[in-house]
């Protein structure tokens with residue numbers, strides 16, 4: 146099962162390597178990882194998505210809490226948070242196909258951010274599942290190149306993680 | 309104005325440090341220069357790994373962080389085994405390393421090593437100091453982190469320019485505020501109530517005690533808890549000494565190399581009260597070693613240990629002193645059922661060890677069994693790794709003293725430097741080393757430190773001309789093919805000890821060994837007693 150963890154850490158050098166090192170050393174899997182500063186500049190927020198069982202995710206949380214610069218760890222509850230990942234997808238696109246691909250983009254609320262004679266680049270900001278759907282639709286045209294950020298996530302409503 | 313190096317010394321003094329163990333080199337020279345003017349006692353070891361082991365012995369003796377120091381590059385990398393050993397054994401330690409100048413960092417300059425990176429898996433925390441101003445805060449935090457919660461080593465890597473730069477003044481912070489580090493020491497009262505209920509309803513409860521009981525200073529509380537309730541106690545290797553070995557409630561060490569009655573009791577129990585033990589694979593090889601109906605109460609300061617190796621019914625996170633105090637209050641005058649008491653007595657009687665002896669050799673288990681009575685009650689025994697360690701763990705009759713060994717890492721060469729640290733920490737205690745002939749040769753360079761520091765440490769070397777424990781493994785699992793486990797008969801250890809200026813003798817019978825020990829404990833000089841042991845002497849029965 147996939148679990149999404151929000152981790153608040155002190156914004157100092159070396160923290161990311163402490164965390165990623167802990168994951169690899171203990172054989173914990175990372176599906177995706179995203180990091181960025183929060184509204185408090187001394188605090189960064191890491192979102193980790195991991196695919197494991199309940200026992201393992203508990204171990205991950207406990208081990209994360211042992212890393213000194215980790216301030217707080219929160220396991221987000223399925224269905225009660227918003228998650229997004231940003232993708233830039235460059236698709237093979239001769240002029241004849243341009244209209245078709247733009248139509249797919251529009252239907253999925255993806256933005257066209259660059260066009261050339263033979264390519265079209267879409268920007269897509271959605272959940273991992275929807276991103277996968279879009280990619281499936283684009284595959285038949287030939288994906289030239291693709292880049293994605295890790296998932297970022299936040300609780301719906303009043304719930305959340307605070308220092 | 310005050311230099312970073314002077315600040316480092318002042319920080320150590322502010323933490324009440326009186327002894328540091330180390331080995332100098334260029335990038336840590338500013339610190340050594342400042343040390344030269346201070347009243348801090350520096351012990352020059354003969355290899356950095358031993359500085360860390362000595363700091364570990366000191367820490368265990370004094371129940372506060374030990375400090376070791378090394379230079380950058382090879383000095384720092386030599387420390388790693390000692391740091392890793394302290395980490396696995398949960399020993400509070402501060403490791404200080406010199407580092408190349410900040411402007412050279414990352415350029416593979418001479419004797420540069422990414423020691424904070426390398427030590428990441430082996431420490432509780434690491435610091436690479438970026439500016440001199442940060443030194444007081446970092447030292448304060450480091451000592452706090454090392455000593456509180458589950459103890460462990462903290463590394464502070466200090467570039468040379470940080471040591472030589474000056475700042476206006478020195479002020480040591482009174483408090484620390486680390487947002488992400490607030491160990492929970494209280495112990496949840498609801499959990500304690502539940503635990504008490506479970507204990508009262510158990511038919512065959514048992515206490516499994518680990519090093520956490522000793523490092524939290526809760527030994528007497530545990531004894532009280534056991535005596536009030538009459539629940540028998542097993543210990544892990546790190547937990548040896550939580551209760552005197554001859555105590556009627558003590559069943560011995562559990563695990564692969566433990567006592568059979570201890571393992572048997574663990575198999576029979578319906579409730580294991582695990583105190584400050586992580587139940588690693590050496591203690592409980594497979595979780596099903598306990599009956600599958602066995603319930604477990606696990607008390608530990610480190611929440612990550614609870615439920616990691618075995619499934620737990622009642623987790624209690626907290627300091628052992630607090631939790632045991634509350635548990636004692638909660639349980640009132642409950643006592644274990646007579647049937648279990650009788651069964652335990654039977655177990656103990658049934659699994660009496662029968663020891664076979666070899667003529668012309670010392671029988672090490674008998675010798676270790678008698679050793680305690682030749683020493684003062686509070687003696688510290690430092691055991692190395694190998695068969696010698698198991699002989700000590702199962703046969704030393706600990707009274708009010710301590711048993712120092714590395715149960716978590718099992719690092720050969722630990723005992724001699726650890727004894728140096730223990731002796732310097734507690735000068736009035738009898739300190740005795742028991743090691744193998746292999747492990748002796750991994751730590752013997754510290755004989756010169758013993759002499760230089762004028763330390764009264766008695767060393768007993770179990771001379772079986774073998775890497776005995778591995779050889780035994782080969783006997784059982786590799787068809788007696790003794791690949792690389794036969795040691796030749798050099799060095800002549802007696803002559804070697806004498807070359808260091810330490811008196812020494814070799815014996816080949818228990819009578820002679822005991823006669824020597826009785827004599828040498830009277831003297832305030834170190835001694836190396838070489839005991840010839842038959843190579844077929846097993847670790848356990």
Ligand SMILES: Cc1ncc(C[n+]2csc(CCOP(=O)(O)OP(=O)(O)O)c2C)c(N)n1
Pocket residue numbers: 692693694695696697718719720721743744745746747748770772774775776777778
């Ligand atoms: C640094 C290190 N290297 C290797 C080992 C593996 N090892 C465990 S016990 C042992 C043999 C120890 O020989 P000795 O010190 O003579 O003790 P004995 O078993 O003979 O009593 C070895 C090689 C180890 N524990 N530590």
Ligand SMILES: [Mg+2]
Pocket residue numbers: 694744745746770771772773774775776
């Ligand atoms: Mg040997």
